[in-house]
Amino acid sequence: MKWKQADAGMAGCAEQVLSVLEAHGHEAYWVGGCVRDELMGRPVNDMDITTSARPDEVTGLFERTVPTGIEHGTITVLVGNYAFEVTTYRVEGSYENHRRPAEVAFVRDLTEDLRRRDFTMNAIACDLQGRIVDPYHGADDIREGVIRCVGAARVRFQEDALRMVRCIRFASVFGYRIAFNTWKGLLEEKSGIQYIALERIRAELDKMMEGPHPFLGLNLLGRSRLLEKARVPVTYTPSVRLLSRIDDIPSSEAAVRWALLMKACGLSGQEAGNLMRQYTFSNDARERVEAQLDLDEKVKGINGEANLREQWVGLVLKYGQESARRWLLLCSVLPQESRNTAADELLAHGQEWMDEMNIFRLHDLEISGSDVIAISGKKGGPWVGELLKHLLFKAAAGHLPNTKLDLTEEMRRVMVTDEKV
Known part of the structure; x- marks a missing residue:
């Protein structure tokens, strides 16, 4: 097999694994996503191998192995800098909680192994000579752009309810349509999703939102309910x-896509954060979305007659440079009627004003809290932080050079003014 979409080093090490297995009288094939992606012309990021060899036989043939899922027939074989999951042909018994097989039985027939897989495009195998084994016509479905279950869709979704989310994710990422009977089976079995942990659902949604067609996937999720x-x-x-x-x-801006989805649902930053927390998003991912939505609300409340540049500087300091950049991107895709005058002006000048800022954080100031206390001769307290924020704003807005001399003079001016008041 000559791989065009896989890293040459990875493909070469995988070939060694197949060659060793075949040399000792076992069948061995590449299977699943790597074969699918090669046929699609998509990058191949990892390579799974299926074999007639039993787990103990696989372990005995290679120097470096890890019993990753030995109870289900999977051994990770390490060759060079690469790791390959090598799984014995198997069939599966009943499933527990609509997620994983309660038991597996090893078999010697590749076709039996392929029959247990989720979708036809993932039930294709390929040997060292490049011969394709495709009993369920997955290659035809790839050419036609169809997501189709292997066998009865209801059975596949009953076995593992996460497959319903994966079905929609695949359709979204690949831009494929879902076969009628597969869609029908999904609608009939959707209550099974209640058995799936939220973090597993979230992981599939993340992949969908990082793909090229998230609107297609979100539309399918909405239609399926x-x-x-x-x-x-x-x-x-x-x-x-x-x-x-x-x-x-852009797909590289998943945080902005999530913020647009939450905004489209009418959620505030806090409401979006609560939902994302329940769906096990990381704190960083949640905070990125919350910041964009909170900033959006602040811009909505800006008085058109106010000094917009100074207010923008204040918002950038409060929410951070990256959050401000993400919000500008979010704002740029909104329909005209969804933006106010302030948002329109910020779209025109916000990045320019941000580029003019040469300081964004308190620790970038050329004066510290201890300096303030020493110069003032006063005891520390909350006033120190407030004064530093004032100095940061003045420097960021360009009203004051970020030098210790200028900052000290401004500090003294503010303190004298406060004492008079």
């Missing part, structure tokens, strides 16, 4: 006019 059956039900009806702009945001 799948997440209404999750452990934390999601029942919001987002504004389609806002949500339709989500594909205009």
Whole structure:
């Protein structure tokens, strides 16, 4: 097999694994996502291998192995700097909690192993000579752009309810349509999603939001009402006019895409944060979205007659440079009627004004809290922090050079003024 989409080093090490297995009388194939992505012309990031060899036989053939999932027949084989999951052909018994098989049985027939897989495009194997084994016509479905379950869709989704979210995620990321019977099975079995841990659902949603067509996936989620059956039900009806702009945001800016989704659902920063916390988003991911939505609310409240540049400097200092940059991107995709005059002006000048700022944080000031106390001769207290914030704003807005001399003079001026008051 000549791989065009895989790293040459990884492909070469994987070939060694297959060669060793075959040399000792076992069948061995690349299988699943790596074969699918190669046929699609997409980058191959890892390579799974399926074999007729039993786990103990695999372990005996290679110097470095890890019993990753030995009870289910999976051994991780380490070759060079690469790790390959090598799994024995198997069939699966009943499933526990709509998620994982309670038991597996090892078999010697590759077709039996492929039959247990979720979708036809993932049930394709390929040997060292490049011969394709595709009993469920996954390659045809790839050419036609179809997501189709292997066998009966209801059975596949009953076995593992997360497959319903993966089905939508695959359709979204690949821009494929879902076969009628697969979609019908999803609708009939969607209540099974309640058995799936929220972090597993969130991981699939993250991949969808980082893909090229998140609007397609979100539309399918809305039509299926799948997440209404999750452990934390999601029942919001987002504004389609806002949500339709989500594909205009680069896939590298997932935090902005999430913020647009939350805004389209009418959620405040706090409400969005609460939902994301329940869905096990990291604190960083949650805070990025909250900051954009909070900043958006602040801009909505800006008086058109106020000094917008100074207010913007204050917002950048409060929420941070990256949050301000993300908000500008979020604002740029909103329909005209969703923006006020302040937002329009910030779209025109906000980045320029931010570029003019040469200081963003208190520790960038050329004067410290201990300096303030020493110069003033007063005891420390909350007033020190307030004074430093004042100096930071003056320096960031360009009203004051960030030098110790100028900052000291401004500090003394403020203190004298306060004493007179």
